[in-house]
Amino acid sequence: MPHVSAWKRFRHVPVLLPALALASFGVGQTPQPATLSIDVDKPLHSVSPTLYGLMTEEINYSYDGGLYAEMVKNRTLRDGDWSQQDWLVMQNASAGAKFDQDKSTGPSEALNDSMKLTVTSASPSEPAGVRNMGYWGYPLRPNTTYHASIYAKTDASDLALHWNLVSNKTGRSVASAEVPAIGSDWKQYKVTLHTGAIEASEAYHLELTVTKPATLWFDLVSVFPPTYHDRENGNRVDMMEMLAGMHPAFLRFPGGNYLEGDHIKERYDWKKTIGPQVDRPTHPSPWNYHSSDGLGLLEFLEWCEDLHMKGVLAVYGGYSMKQEHVEPGKDLEPYVQDALDEIEYATGSTDTKWGAQRAKDGHPKPFDVPFVEVGNEDFFDRSGSYDGRFKQFYEAIKAKYPNIQIIATTPVKSVKPDVVDDHFYLSAEKYFDDVHHYDNTDRNGPKIFMGEYATMEGSPTGDFGAALGDAAWLTGVERNSDVVIMSSYAPLLVNVHPGGMQWHPDLIGYTGLSVYGSPSYYVLSLFAGNVGNEVPESSLSGAGPRIAYSVTTNKATGKVYLKIVNGAPTPQAIEIDLKGVGHVGSTAKVERLHAMSPVDTNTINDPKHIVPVASTLPVAGDNVKYTLGGYTFELIEFDTK
CATH class of the missing domain: 2.60.40.1180 (Golgi alpha-mannosidase II)
Known part of the structure; x- marks a missing residue:
């Protein structure tokens, strides 16, 4: 387990009231x-009308391989192990092919490299190409249409590119399509693939093949199933329905450790996550796998819109988890301006610079984002700089957006934040012992956002003892809902395939075809769906x-x-x-x-x-x-x- 997990496991443990004898x-x-x-x-x-909501970050393959419906793993060839794990060359007895990463050409400035497939011999009876195994396979369903696309170019004339979704068990295609002719310049090509009366299973893969000698360069390969509300580049239907069943009032995004990154250059840089997918360069995530950034800032905001949630926008606050930070003052100014631009993108009218960009990206209507959180878990920053950093963000945001409630990730003295984010990861016994934790909280101080909590029992999702602990803790939260104005469980999601989990317990588990809620999921749903x-x-x-x-x-x-x-x-x-x-x-x-x-x-x-x-x-x-x-x-x- 990465060292980051150890940090989260023991962080911010509250001072407990004297334990009661059982x-x-x-x-x-x-x-x-x-x-x-x-x-x-x-x-x-x-x-509080925003008492119950969702916290999300890229962990446990929550987005890629999870909620984000993209089926192609390493679609932009940016993962470090791409040649060994995700893309495999395929050729028949008389077909010859090899592939390499070509760093000299790509479809955009952001994606400036590509996969180069060199086919020396191939024919209609013996094609050659590449295979992608997806995230633990391709979860296909019967009688379903899948939308696919690719950026490609070739040195050959009239080169057709064949698409096939293929059964791992039989080797037979269950859905096929063809791009009749790839051109000599970078261009996006789209096809649809339709399954018939097949078995619903994850035991399928994607094959891209040609039937004559050629060199083919390609990048940003994509296959999407039907998505929630039929959004292009959208989310899985079944998982969104599970989240809707929690009756969430808000979404805190994009995280979390995912916001900070291990290093400043690996932070969630929102400007690199908007616009066409081909203009998103991707970036490493702190949980040891690469983020496609397909679920970018606009997609987070549309997620809020789809589930009728208010946005809790977390902006990068100048600290990353490997103890890298930006000093308050002149050095921090670009990051503060970046946060102001981000708020404008989310909430600004179309006559503002970034509101106009949002409209260009397909959403003229502003989003409802009444809360902004500066950073994440800055109590880990050993430099002691958060007090000054938060003050600089607070004053700049309030000056332009006086009605936005600004959340601090740890108590500060320089200014009075509107809200302070509390995180708790405890055993059920300690939660029962501490149900009166907020009873004597200063009602004149900042409000409380219990942004992350979970009873640490069970794996990969919490067990029933964890559900009882979570329920006990939430009774104290609800009784004090004048001062605790928001709460959200974390982590929200986990892919239960081997290798899919970096942290446990989690609230909702899934594979490519199935999703289920832990007992705590039903506790949270009952709390949020039945409150006066x-x-x-x-x-x-x-x-x-x-x-x-x-x-x-x-x-x-x-x-x-x-x-x-x-x-x-x-x-x-x-x-x-x-x-x-x-x-x-x-x-x-x-x-x-x-x-x-x-x-x-x-x-x-x-x-x-x-x-x-x-x-x-x-x-x-x-x-x-x-x-x-x-x-x-x-x-x-x-x-x-």
Whole structure:
């Protein structure tokens, strides 16, 4: 595991409240009833409308080989191991071919090199060319159209380029297309490939072949399946649907370590990620694989648009993870201006320089980006420069965009940030012990963005014990949602193929054809999808130390949402006293997550092993008696209207 992972695993551990002794019950014993009092008529504070959202970065093949739907691996030949791993020459008995990287020619200034395929002999019966194996194969589905393209040129006349998607098992083509004639100058060529009644599988690959001697130069090879909302250069449908199921209010992008890079020259340089794909030079990511930058700044913003999320734009703050930083003052000015340009690209009208560029790139309408975060995890910067760097960014951004809320990645003294980003990676036990962490937070200080958190149990995705820990922690977040205004789990995504994971646990796992949510995924979905707009006065007495809860209400609808978690194996009897209500429906809706063991979990082969089960709870008046099972999270919705 890279050293970066070790940094993240032990970072920013909070000062814990004194641990409570765990109650012990014998088999068959039932603890004394606890009392939960809820006074609906006494709201304490409102609930932040942006409380639950998504954090994303390029890790675990989250974009390339994951959400970003491109199927060709190393499509621009920029990965260091391209000649050994991704592109292989193919030739028959009488066909001769070789390929090399040609650094003297390419389709653009950004992509100024290419693959050179030299074919010395070939025929229609014995073609020659190259093979691409994709990201753990090509995930093909039956009766589906795939859109493909390539930049190419040749020294031969009337050279046809044949495309085939081929079964690894049979060697037979399952979809084919042809470019009739490649020209002598760099040009993009597009084809479509349509599968028939094939088996849905990842055991396919791409072949590009010619049938006569020639030299062919090519670059930026692309094959796309259908995408979410049919966006060109878009995202996987199934994964976007999973993310939509989390009811996210915001997206924090582009990360994360991915924002910073290992070195300053490897940072997320947004200006190199916009415009046509052929004008994007790509760059190394900090998780030891290359980023295509196909999912660039505009694509992140369109991701927000597609899921109706607000943008939390992270701008490079002058620090990279190998302890390289830019000193505040004159040296930092170009980076500050770059951030101002980036905000203008996202939010500016078309009569601004960068707003006009966004319109040229295909999106005239500005995006909703009310938050900007300066840097990422700058508490790791041993130079102590963040205070000065943040002040310089803060003053420049506020001067031009006074309504944007600016987020600091660690506490600073030079200016008062609007929001401070907290990161926590703890065990379930520590999360249960610390559910009151935000209860005494200074309400006059900066607001809190809990930008990264996860219970560190389970792999590749979290187990049920992790889900209980996450649920317990979120009850404290929700109860304090006047000061904690945003929260997002991290990492969000993981490719579960061998070699696809750099960090665990993760929230959502996938292969090329399948995607599943961890138990924590369903916890987060229930929290975000069932939340009121006020936190009422409430109290819990007589419960065991591994019981945690939160309550929100919506007076307009009369809904009362109770989230309650039992992290112990023994059940807990509870009496719920609803005060301040004139009417309570005869039944309450219940969504229940339960497992017999905290190490039980969902997997790619058993994706729905632990999912919410709907039921009802009888209600007779404003006093409800029931028993919360062991190892259980429940959402209870009362109707008081």
